[in-house]
Amino acid sequence: xxxxxxxxxxxxGKGTQADFLIEKLKLTHLSTGDLLRSEIAAKTELxxxxxxxxxxxxxxxDSIVIGMIKSKLLENKDANGYIFDGFPRTVEQAxxxxxxxxxxxxxxxxxxxxxxxxxxxxxxxxSRGKTSGRAxxxxxxxxxxxxxxxxxxxxxxxxxxxxxxxYHKIDGMGSVNEIAQRLIDTVATL
Ligand code: AMP
Numbered sequence: 644x645x646x647x648x649x650x651x652x653x654x655x656g657k658g659t660q661a662d663f664l665i666e667k668l669k670l671t672h673l674s675t676g677d678l679l680r681s682e683i684a685a686k687t688e689l690x691x692x693x694x695x696x697x698x699x700x701x702x703x704x705d706s707i708v709i710g711m712i713k714s715k716l717l718e719n720k721d722a723n724g725y726i727f728d729g730f731p732r733t734v735e736q737a738x739x740x741x742x743x744x745x746x747x748x749x750x751x752x753x754x755x756x757x758x759x760x761x762x763x764x765x766x767x768x769x770s771r772g773k774t775s776g777r778a779x780x781x782x783x784x785x786x787x788x789x790x791x792x793x794x795x796x797x798x799x800x801x802x803x804x805x806x807x808x809x810y811h812k813i814d815g816m817g818s819v820n821e822i823a824q825r826l827i828d829t830v831a832t833l
Contacts, residue, residue, distance in 0.1 A: 689707060699779075
């Protein structure tokens with residue numbers, strides 16, 4: 644079973660590359676950002692609580708996203724494997740993911756980290772904001788907060804996966820196709 648963690652700062656291109664990888668590798672896509680936006684659209688209590696944090700660029704509590712991933716793994720038990728996009732984002736979440744996969748006799752195959760320059764991240768998010776309509780994609784101070792939260796809470800996961808020999812750094816600059824090819828080349832080594 645191939646389980647990929649697609650990792651990178653906001654705007655690094657995780658969603659775009661996840662679409663490509665699920666098509667190519669026939670994996671199930673699990674994006675906590677997408678799941679949270681569905682809750683917001685459905686105006687559930689969880690969605691309303693999450694929206695207050697997301698709109699300011701803060702993380703949603705670990706217990707909420709871990710619970711969402713747990714139920715999606717149960718719903719998709721027969722999958723070939725998964726692409727985790729935007730999850731885990733904290734060490735607590737990474738530990739929970741390891742436990743959840745272990746319960747299924749599985750594990751993370753590799754963490755693919757898309758590396759993109761900071762100024763390019765901001766430009767990509769602002770440009771996506773013109774069509775996504777996402778409040779958190781349209782305000783530079785919120786975007787900067789998301790990147791700050793990423794550096795503080797999420798970036799340390801590189802060490803977490805390095806210690807397990809699962810960390811793979813991918814150059815995230817260049818065309819979508821060039822980056823996709825780098826990902827495929829790396830996945831072939833897992
Ligand atoms: P994304 O679409 O992955 O950029 O996620 C959008 C927002 O949803 C993030 O800025 C966080 O506020 C929230 N979010 C998504 N995934 C997580 C996660 N794994 N842990 C905590 N918050 C998350």
